[in-house]
Amino acid sequence: MGVKQYLTFNFFVMAIKIDQEACIGCGACAAVCPAVFQLNEAGKAEVIKEDELECAKNGAESCPVQAIKID
Numbered sequence: 001m002g003v004k005q006y007l008t009f010n011f012f013v014m015a016i017k018i019d020q021e022a023c024i025g026c027g028a029c030a031a032v033c034p035a036v037f038q039l040n041e042a043g044k045a046e047v048i049k050e051d052e053l054e055c056a057k058n059g060a061e062s063c064p065v066q067a068i069k070i071d
Contacts, residue, residue, distance in 0.1 A: 014053060014070055016056055016069070018044070018067055018068050019069075020044050022067035023063075023065070024067075025043040025044050025045070026064060028062040029045050029059035029062055030059070031062070032055075032062040033055040033056060035048075035049060035055050036048065036052050037056075037068075045063075057070060
């Protein structure tokens with residue numbers, strides 16, 4: 001009897017939400033994690049990519065008004 005091998009893939013789909021009314025446009029998130037966040041033309045944070053979980057978490061934690069939520 002042979003041993004069966006299984007491949008396991010862990011996919012984490014995250015959703016990053018930025019409360020545009022709460023955002024003060026300080027740029028902390030973009031400074032900490034430019035791979036995920038940038039400031040838009042209105043001077044508010046926006047998401048440019050959602051596949052860098054640790055970076056996104058660090059950017060969210062840097063927000064002084066807690067306008068960024070990661071689900």
